[in-house]
Amino acid sequence: MSKIIKKIKGRVKKYLPESWILILVIIGLSLIIGSISPVFFTFQNFINIIVSISVITIIGVGMTMVILLGGIDVSVGSIFALTAVITGDILAKGGPVIVPIIIGILVGLAFGLWNGFFTAKVKIPALIVTLAGLSIGRGIVLIYTRGQTTYGFPESFLRIGQSRLLGVPIIVYITIIITIIAIFVLNRTSFGRSIYAIGNNSTAARISGIRVELITMIVFTITGFLCSISGLITIARMNAAGSTLGQGLEFQVITAVVLGGTSITGGRGGIGKTVIGAIIVGLISNGMQLLGVSIFYNQFISGLILLAAVTLDVMRGKKEFETL
Amino acid sequence: MNDKITLRAKKITKIFPGGKALDNFSFKLRKGEIHGLLGKNGAGKSTFIKILNGLYKQDTGEIFINNKKIKNINPILSLNLGLKFIHQELNVFPHLSIMDNIFMNNYYYKPKGFISWKKVFFETKKILEDYKINVSPYTKIEDLDIGKIQLIEIISAITKKAKIIIMDEPTSSLGRREKEKLFSTLKVLKSKNISIIYITHVLEEVLNICDRATVLRDGKLVGTFKKRDFSRDFLVEKIVGQKVKNDITDIEKKSEKKLKNIRTSLSARNLGYKNILNNVSFDANYGEILCILGLMGAGKSEIANIIFGLIKDYSGNIYINGNIIKELSPVKSIKNSLGFVTEDRKRSGIFYHMSVMQNCSIVILKNISKLLGIINLNKEKEIISKIVKKLSISTPNLKQKVKYLSGGNQQKVVLGKWLAKDQDILILDEPTKGIDVSTRTEFYNILLSLRNSGKSVILLTSDYEEVYSISDRILLLKKGEVKKTLYRKNHTPSSLLAELVSN
Numbered sequence: 111m112s113k114i115i116k117k118i119k120g121r122v123k124k125y126l127p128e129s130w131i132l133i134l135v136i137i138g139l140s141l142i143i144g145s146i147s148p149v150f151f152t153f154q155n156f157i158n159i160i161v162s163i164s165v166i167t168i169i170g171v172g173m174t175m176v177i178l179l180g181g182i183d184v185s186v187g188s189i190f191a192l193t194a195v196i197t198g199d200i201l202a203k204g205g206p207v208i209v210p211i212i213i214g215i216l217v218g219l220a221f222g223l224w225n226g227f228f229t230a231k232v233k234i235p236a237l238i239v240t241l242a243g244l245s246i247g248r249g250i251v252l253i254y255t256r257g258q259t260t261y262g263f264p265e266s267f268l269r270i271g272q273s274r275l276l277g278v279p280i281i282v283y284i285t286i287i288i289t290i291i292a293i294f295v296l297n298r299t300s301f302g303r304s305i306y307a308i309g310n311n312s313t314a315a316r317i318s319g320i321r322v323e324l325i326t327m328i329v330f331t332i333t334g335f336l337c338s339i340s341g342l343i344t345i346a347r348m349n350a351a352g353s354t355l356g357q358g359l360e361f362q363v364i365t366a367v368v369l370g371g372t373s374i375t376g377g378r379g380g381i382g383k384t385v386i387g388a389i390i391v392g393l394i395s396n397g398m399q400l401l402g403v404s405i406f407y408n409q410f411i412s413g414l415i416l417l418a419a420v421t422l423d424v425m426r427g428k429k430e431f432e433t434l
Numbered sequence: 435m436n437d438k439i440t441l442r443a444k445k446i447t448k449i450f451p452g453g454k455a456l457d458n459f460s461f462k463l464r465k466g467e468i469h470g471l472l473g474k475n476g477a478g479k480s481t482f483i484k485i486l487n488g489l490y491k492q493d494t495g496e497i498f499i500n501n502k503k504i505k506n507i508n509p510i511l512s513l514n515l516g517l518k519f520i521h522q523e524l525n526v527f528p529h530l531s532i533m534d535n536i537f538m539n540n541y542y543y544k545p546k547g548f549i550s551w552k553k554v555f556f557e558t559k560k561i562l563e564d565y566k567i568n569v570s571p572y573t574k575i576e577d578l579d580i581g582k583i584q585l586i587e588i589i590s591a592i593t594k595k596a597k598i599i600i601m602d603e604p605t606s607s608l609g610r611r612e613k614e615k616l617f618s619t620l621k622v623l624k625s626k627n628i629s630i631i632y633i634t635h636v637l638e639e640v641l642n643i644c645d646r647a648t649v650l651r652d653g654k655l656v657g658t659f660k661k662r663d664f665s666r667d668f669l670v671e672k673i674v675g676q677k678v679k680n681d682i683t684d685i686e687k688k689s690e691k692k693l694k695n696i697r698t699s700l701s702a703r704n705l706g707y708k709n710i711l712n713n714v715s716f717d718a719n720y721g722e723i724l725c726i727l728g729l730m731g732a733g734k735s736e737i738a739n740i741i742f743g744l745i746k747d748y749s750g751n752i753y754i755n756g757n758i759i760k761e762l763s764p765v766k767s768i769k770n771s772l773g774f775v776t777e778d779r780k781r782s783g784i785f786y787h788m789s790v791m792q793n794c795s796i797v798i799l800k801n802i803s804k805l806l807g808i809i810n811l812n813k814e815k816e817i818i819s820k821i822v823k824k825l826s827i828s829t830p831n832l833k834q835k836v837k838y839l840s841g842g843n844q845q846k847v848v849l850g851k852w853l854a855k856d857q858d859i860l861i862l863d864e865p866t867k868g869i870d871v872s873t874r875t876e877f878y879n880i881l882l883s884l885r886n887s888g889k890s891v892i893l894l895t896s897d898y899e900e901v902y903s904i905s906d907r908i909l910l911l912k913k914g915e916v917k918k919t920l921y922r923k924n925h926t927p928s929s930l931l932a933e934l935v936s937n
Contacts, residue, residue: 299807300799307796310785317742317782318796318851319768378787 143397163392164285165340170384171292172333180376181236187359188247194341198260198351222334226327259352271346309376369419438465446495455481457653466627470640470647478653516597528576533558581612600631699890705750711914723891728911734894773852777863783848791832794850842873859890898930
């Protein structure tokens with residue numbers, strides 16, 4: 111009898127992912143919102159939610175890697191905005207569309223490399239480097255735009271953000287492809303393995319021959335790149351690039367990553383968890399919209415969610431400590 | 435010294451998953467005595483100290499202080515009871531001044547509750563003059579050398595009105611003059627009826643200052659002896675025990691192997707590092723276990739860290755297979771077929787939340803991955819399961835996270851990652867520290883079989899029994915200098931201990 115119970119327990123453990131509490135949260139939230147708002151369980155709303163979390167998810171991929179390393183990047187909102195306004199400005203001036211896209215991506219890569227350089231080589235804590243980056247990036251945005259918004263981009267560019275394939279926006283495909291590639295890279299490549307190793311024990315990683323500095327720089331650069339991709343698809347969707355783009359974005363992204371279950375101390379977690387975290391963040395803001403909760407409550411509720419997420423992480427850590 | 439007992443431990447037993455750390459251990463400390471606590475590594479000394487400090491709780495047994503039974507000790511309670519601990523690792527506030535460090539939690543106050551800095555300053559100054567430490571009370575601890583820091587820590591303990599001071603190897607980083615100062619201070623404390631538990635490996639110190647000495651072996655009390663009854667040889671015999679364990683004689687048989695053609699693997703020439711290493715030269719050979727035997731602080735870890743490129747500002751040269759290697763780094767060392775099992779597996783060995791497989795394969799990722807660094811999981815599994823089998827790492831499966839393994843198995847995993855890479859020269863720094871006896875024997879057998887297959891093993895250790903069990907050649911390292919080369923066949927464990935602790 112006890113054998114059978116054990117077997118069932120093993121099965122449940124095997125097939126129910128680690129994040130089962132969060133999946134229950136997603137189901138619960140959906141049921142609550144759906145029971146109040148008839149619009150919730152529609153295909154269109156479903157697509158809306160995914161589009162709304164696409165930016166958080168894409169940048170969350172980079173942020174997950176950074177946090178797995180044991181770092182953090184609070185400059186993502188600024189990188190996002192910077193690539194958006196520069197690309198937008200050049201687009202509005204006309205010429206071939208590919209040029210501003212490439213420039214935008216280069217800006218993102220360069221900014222990420224900058225963060226990585228100061229973290230890995232100069233050995234300043236990532237929080238400080240990227241906090242400075244947040245201010246520097248936003249500062250350049252303001253100097254560059256003088257607070258103005260550019261709009262009116264070429265049709266061919268807007269297609270990235272607005273056209274659909276089989277009824278699903280291109281943005282959704284881009285998000286899914288990036289996520290799948292990132293999951294593969296983290297789980298199956300030596301680069302991904304090295305990220306986990308550094309986050310677990312950077313001294314041991316160094317002794318094991320892992321190029322800790324190089325990998326740290328690459329990870330920050332990837333994050334910069336993903337910010338630029340997000341910036342591009344965002345302005346393509348909105349047909350406008352303003353200086354206030356992406357303010358507070360770092361907050362949402364970090365919430366999604368930590369809520370998903372990637373440990374803030376590094377070494378544990380993954381992209382899949384971040385996707386779940388992002389879905390919850392998206393569901394909550396979608397629900398608040400549908401239920402007509404005032405936008406003024408947004409920040410208040412987001413703060414509570416972040417605190418709840420970190421509390422969960424700390425409790426997980428404690429439990430492990432006890433079983434040692 | 436008088437006959438009043440200030441601290442009494444009665445039949446203390448503490449069981450860890452690896453075995454009994456303390457087994458029915460009883461101990462009496464008199465008022466105003468310096469009481470040596472002796473025993474080899476793992477004998478149970480530090481477990482006992484941690485119980486007194488409230489960091490561990492004994493399974494059975496009682497502790498009395500001034501005839502009052504003390505239950506549920508915790509660090510704060512033990513401080514309030516007048517116990518003060520001075521550990522091997524320093525417990526100071528490096529960024530604060532000497533006076534803060536001495537008077538922390540114990541400042542002089544003005545009537546309104548403000549600290550009287552004037553008084554604190556002059557008191558500190560007086561103390562420093564008393565101890566002939568010629569620095570200002572404002573000096574930050576981080577600007578002092580380690581000997582002075584240790585003295586400051588001891589002084590701070592005394593000013594906190596400790597009744598019982600427990601010192602764990604307090605002289606490991608002191609110079610001769612500082613040592614003498616410390617000893618005269620201890621004698622002053624004694625005259626003030628303060629009791630001292632003094633843990634050390636250096637028997638000369640015990641003979642010099644201790645009134646009584648208690649010897650522990652394998653968690654059991656061997657005996658408590660009076661000064662007039664003990665001599666150096668007597669203590670060595672008590673610490674080591676009469677008979678050497680059977681498992682070690684087993685190993686002994688295997689280690690009778692003659693080297694035919696000696697081929698040098700790694701050479702160090704005139705290594706120097708700060709004032710820790712001085713002119714260290716040696717050659718290690720393939721097919722040999724070279725032991726570098728030295729006490730804590732002798733410079734063993736520094737040698738290993740230089741070879742592996744973790745210490746940069748050293749002098750001298752390292753040769754591998756006869757080629758000089760400049761600008762050493764872990765990546766370069768690994769390329770030259772070196773492996774390094776560090777002293778502290780938690781801090782620099784294992785990847786805590788990762789699986790056994792991922793831990794072992796971390797060095798061979800390049801070898802088992804194809805285009806774009808994609809890991810060939812089947813190959814990984816194939817190689818690592820061989821290693822796990824070879825080292826008999828006890829784990830339910832390869833996916834088990836390393837944090838759930840026992841210390842001994844974690845250590846095997848750390849060794850396993852270098853065996854997976856099939857490195858030819860292995861450096862191990864205190865690899866069996868804190869590992870139970872049976873796993874230790876397994877570990878020795880592994881090292882011997884590696885040596886027999888032609889690898890070069892360099893073992894840095896303070897454990898003379900370990901050295902006796904498996905070494906082919908022994909370098910005696912003292913205060914950063916190689917003093918002698920010894921051969922196992924000429925020695926017994928006790929004669930090795932004698933060499934280790936002699937001046």
